[in-house]
Every structure is written in structure tokens, then in C-alpha cells.
Amino acid sequence: MEWVERLNAAIKYIEEHLTDEIEYEELAKLLCCSTYHFQRMFSFMNNVPLSEYIRRRKLSLAVSDIQNNEKILNVAQKYGYSSPTAFCRAFQNLHGIAPSEARKKGVLLKTYPPISFKLTIKGTEELTYRIEDKAPIHIKGISMPLEKSMEQNFLTVPQFWNKAVENGTLTKLMNMDKVEFDNLLGVSVCGNREEWKYYIAVSSLQDVKCEFEEYTIPASKWAVFSGSGTNLSLQELERRVITEWLPFSGFKYGNAPDIEHYIQANPDNAVYEYWLSIQ
Numbered sequence: 001m002e003w004v005e006r007l008n009a010a011i012k013y014i015e016e017h018l019t020d021e022i023e024y025e026e027l028a029k030l031l032c033c034s035t036y037h038f039q040r041m042f043s044f045m046n047n048v049p050l051s052e053y054i055r056r057r058k059l060s061l062a063v064s065d066i067q068n069n070e071k072i073l074n075v076a077q078k079y080g081y082s083s084p085t086a087f088c089r090a091f092q093n094l095h096g097i098a099p100s101e102a103r104k105k106g107v108l109l110k111t112y113p114p115i116s117f118k119l120t121i122k123g124t125e126e127l128t129y130r131i132e133d134k135a136p137i138h139i140k141g142i143s144m145p146l147e148k149s150m151e152q153n154f155l156t157v158p159q160f161w162n163k164a165v166e167n168g169t170l171t172k173l174m175n176m177d178k179v180e181f182d183n184l185l186g187v188s189v190c191g192n193r194e195e196w197k198y199y200i201a202v203s204s205l206q207d208v209k210c211e212f213e214e215y216t217i218p219a220s221k222w223a224v225f226s227g228s229g230t231n232l233s234l235q236e237l238e239r240r241v242i243t244e245w246l247p248f249s250g251f252k253y254g255n256a257p258d259i260e261h262y263i264q265a266n267p268d269n270a271v272y273e274y275w276l277s278i279q
Helices: 002-016 024-030 035-046 050-067 072-078 084-095 099-103 150-166 169-174 231-248
Strands: 129-134 137-145 184-189 197-203 213-217 220-229 258-264 270-278
Touching (some): 002 035, 002 050, 002 231, 024 035, 035 050, 050 072, 050 099, 072 084, 084 099, 137 150, 169 184, 169 197, 220 231, 231 270
Antiparallel strands (some): 129 220, 184 197, 184 258
16 A cells, blocks of 8 residues: 555645646655656556656646636746747647637537546466576676656667667677676666666676676666567566556565566567566
């Protein structure tokens, strides 16, 4: 029940700050995790990104202000839009009409009420996992910056892998001597105090010289889940772990990055492990 209460506290925070700056860091503190993990959990649980949910809530409330004859300029400023033009564009994209049309009687509008979380029974399909304790893991590879928008990362990370295949980087990484893990890794470094990055890498001895970037994953306890299929099935495994297993496991997020271990790195027929840092 603690997770449910914390999630509802996050929704309450959003509602209280829809006309202010919504600090993602404050939302993440309520669940004792990074902003990356909060956004990902929110998206998995609600099938809508956090940024989109906030946008819908603001534009739902804006209808009432407009129908009370507030000036479009004032309403735009109230909900944080940089200009009336940007506000009108967002309003029309959501409601299908211009803000001025919302004042007419009988016009059809959309509303998105605030969500609430309740305890429900899920998990009819089993999840198998093991717990491992690992010392720091040194990796070498290439990285790309991660955006604060989860939906943008779902597009750019696969493109990053495709480019690494085409330019021969994956072949070079696979030919390196490896320790800890025998195959390729996808590592999401998304702590609140770190620059957000995604690595395609291998685990390697620290004193081995090479052309690649280096990063050390801190020591952690890990919950390790296995799966197979496509990149989409890996996302589905991560969704189930975050929404079905973690809230009832007795653990919370750890401080180490997420690890995707590609035992067979075929995008259409992959075999993989998802390593979730826990404490």
C-alpha cells in the first residue's frame, strides 16, 4: 500500500502545481527514485508519458477559465505557455477546436480528470528472477545522451543500435575480452546527479587500453529477469517488472544504472536479461 500512497501523493503534487513549475525531482523524491525511473514507472502504469498527462490536465482546466471569459493571453500564461500561439496550437490539438470556439454553447470538448492509483491484482503470468550482489562493474563502449522525455528515448536508442551495427562498432566490442558478462550490454545511466547517458558496451578489465569510453557501474544488489523475443518484448518485460514485481517485492530502486544484457543480440529474436538495481 505504501507505493499506492506515494503515487497518489505524486498526483496530488501535480494537481497543486498545474499553474506553477512542476519539478520532476520533487515527484521522484516521493518514490525515493530518480526522475528517470519515476517517468518510466508513470508511463508504464498509465500508458501515457508524464509530460503528456500534465499537458492534458492543464488544457482540461483551461476550458473552465476560457468559458469564464478569461483572456486567452492570461490563460496561456497561467498554464505556462510561452505565447498565446503556442497555447492555441496545443489547445486545438487536444480539443479539436480553437480556444475562442470553446465559449460557444453546445460545443464538444474533451476532459481528462486526475488519475488515482488503487491496489489491483495482476501477475497471472509468472515472472522468474534471481537476486545477485555484484562488486563495481567496469564497462567500455559508446554512449549517447538520453533525453528527459521517455518517449523520445524509445525512438533514439534503437537508432543508436542500428548505427553501431552499420559502422562496425558492435563487431569491435564483441571481439574484446570480456569479464562478468559474456555479451553486449545496454546501460541506462540516469541518476539525479549524473548526466543521463545510454551506453552500448561490454564489461572489461579497467586496465585494458582501448578506443572506447569507460564507465564504472557501482556495486549493487540486483534483481535479474530473463526473457526472449524482440525489443518490444524487452520493454514489456521491464513494464511488468516495474508495475507488477517491484511495488510488492519489499525492495525499492537502487542507485545503480539499469542493465540490459543481450545474451543473443538479434533484434528480431533476442535472448536477454534485465538487471534492476534494488535495495
